[in-house]
Amino acid sequence: MRRIMVGVKRVVDYNVRVRVKPDNTGVITEGVKMSINPFDEIALEEALRIKEKGLADEVVAVSIGPADTQQQLRTALAMGADRAILVQTDANLPPLSVAKVFHGIAQAEQPFLVLLGKQAIDEDNGQTAQMLAALLDRPQAVSCSKVEVTDGKATVTREVDAGLETLEIDLPAVLSVDLRLNEPRYVKLPDIMKAKKKPLDTKNLGDYGVTEGSPFKTVKVEPPPARSKGIMVKDVAELVGVLKQKGLV
Amino acid sequence: MSSKILVVAEHDGAKLNASTLKAVACAAKVPGASIDVAVLAADASAVAQQAAAVTGVAKVVVVENPANQEPLAAVYAPQVAKLATAGGYTHVFGPSTTFGKDVMPRVAALLGVSQVSDVMAVEGSHVFKRPVYAGNAILTVEVPADAPVVATVRVASFEAAPLGGSAPIEKTSVDVALPGHTRFVSRSGATTGRPDLQAASRVVSGGRALGSADNFKLIYALADKIGAAVGASRAAVDAGYVPNDLQVGQTGKIIAPELYFAIGISGAIQHMTGIKDARTIVAINKDAEAPIFESADIGLVGDLFQIVPELEKALG
Ligand SMILES: Cc1cc2nc3c(=O)[nH]c(=O)nc-3n(C[C@H](O)[C@H](O)[C@H](O)COP(=O)(O)OP(=O)(O)OC[C@H]3O[C@@H](n4cnc5c(N)ncnc54)[C@H](O)[C@@H]3O)c2cc1C
Ligand SMILES: Nc1ncnc2c1ncn2[C@@H]1O[C@H](COP(=O)(O)O)[C@@H](O)[C@H]1O
Secondary structure, eight states: OOEEEEEOOEEEOTTSOOOBOTTSSSBOOTTOOEEEOHHHHHHHHHHHHHHHTTSOSEEEEEEEEOGGGHHHHHHHHHHTOSEEEEEEOSSOOOHHHHHHHHHHHHHHHOOSEEEEESOOTTTOOOOHHHHHHHHHTOOEEEEEEEEEEETTEEEEEEEETTEEEEEEEESSEEEEEOGGGOOOOOOOHHHHHHHTTSOEEEEEGGGGTOOSOOSOEEEEEEOOOOOOOOEEESSHHHHHHHHHHTTOO | OOEEEEEEOOBOSSSBOHHHHHHHHHHHTSTTEEEEEEEEESSOHHHHHHHHTBTTEEEEEEEEOGGGSSOOHHHHHHHHHHHHHHTTOSEEEEESSHHHHHHHHHHHHHHTOOEEEEEOEEEETTEEEEEEGGGTEEEEEEOOTTSOEEEEEOGGGSOOOOBOOOOOEEEEOOOOOOOOSEEEEEEEOOOOSSOOTTTOSEEEEEOGGGOSTTTTHHHHHHHHHTTOEEEEOHHHHHTTSSOGGGBBSTTSBOOOOSEEEEESOOOOHHHHGGGTTOSEEEEEESOTTOTHHHHOSEEEESOHHHHHHHHHHHTO
16 A cells, blocks of 8 residues: 655644734644644645656545544545545643654554644744654655656755755655645535544554653743834935935945 | 853864854853863864964864765764763753754754753843744743753854864764764755845845846945845845845844845844844835834935935945
């Protein structure tokens, strides 16, 4: 079975303006819209396209999160994933623990490709793919904007500060995807009905020998310093005047 | 307590990237820090010299190997991890550029720790501030003192460490198996002759409103007039008006210029994350209700196709 494993993280929707809790222990997530991490939708879309080209047989969506993460996994199944695995925990795991759980899943599932997001937009860590690749001792390609799978190999284009970089990697490999890789499909109503019948397995952290704790301690979470209120100018002449006065041009 | 910090140098084989100087500056904020810079390269002679000249650097550790010709994370990481353990380093820092973001988490995993991503302030040897939720919250995190600290440094938060030092250069070899499973094919990047977006003190950015690659000439002309780098919103990059390396924002470049022009850009949070540290933000937008005006220092409501040429002329 040629299998692709895709990470699907439940995160605060990217349109939500996140607010810090008054007691500075975290951000307010109660009553806030939750969605699939946007990068993970792109990862899933890519996996589905690879399967539709006949280059893979099965797409497995995996997530670590609270029971409600089933919603996001059902969406992933409706998009076209064949089955899903939820490693259920209310804990917020550090990236290395996430990578260890994924390592355990990868050892059981033996995917030839693992597709993750370049970053989860909650904590913006951007670590999991690289760490999983290290634990598996396999190639990594971070921020992919193009992926071509051929026999036992992949040619990937990555977005880097200087422009674009192309690598050739042996499979299995772990990729993290960037925004311009593809545009994810919309889920259609019949697919949502069908997705209800697809398998969704629930596991525990203990199944992968990972515990809930984090060696990292949150000291506090604060709102960013506010910018001071700006001014409006009425035309170009006034704009240039202000810029000159401030010594900026 | 003293800290022994290894900073992983970013370079292109000939030139030390300015991001390395920012990472050194961040390391210098760690109490009692002694800072070494690791240069991995096929031929490190030029870059090692430049690293040795950075003030605050105690030693430059050079690993020369033909396999280090390109900065492949799978090849670099085991060497850096080995240097870190063999050298008894308490901290390993890299810049939070696409180079550091690629290599450092792999180093962290090999050292058995999670990474602290995008350090924006050092509060103690094991306490750091970093942005989360696209910069809508700032997290202060304390990491254990009994394990190595692996971190990437948010380059926009630090002034480059000055030059003027003369640290010794020490060549070494690391005894670790390097994989052949990852092969470099090519890199394409526009050398535009314009200032580098990440280092420029002035940046002119255009958004979706420009409407075409051809219209983006307006932005280039204004930028050239004031010696600025050119940036763009994601929408402008997605639409193909400009290449991806010009994207500013949460998933593009995080910059801190003195002067930033946001032209025909609405001001989505993901874009604003990239310019939080800009000193003065000028917004030009035809919609007086555009969110960009909430964060702009100077706002001008109007049609960019009229304003930008006028502005370019007025600045002449
Ligand atoms: C996970 C994720 C990551 C993202 N990362 C980034 C990122 O790194 N960087 C980024 O920029 N975006 C990012 N985005 C996208 C972001 O949410 C916005 O969609 C994007 O920034 C919008 O670009 P824009 O402002 O150019 O376009 P729009 O939002 O369409 O704004 C165009 C603006 O131009 C104005 N306008 C139109 N015509 C004229 C005219 N003639 N004269 C003057 N003004 C005019 C309009 O009033 C409008 O305000 C990300 C999104 C997601 C989901
Ligand atoms: N709890 C999780 N559940 C599912 N996927 C995850 C989880 N955490 C991280 N990932 C995957 O790893 C990517 C990078 O996450 P991070 O390293 O946390 O920024 C995400 O885009 C996901 O694909």
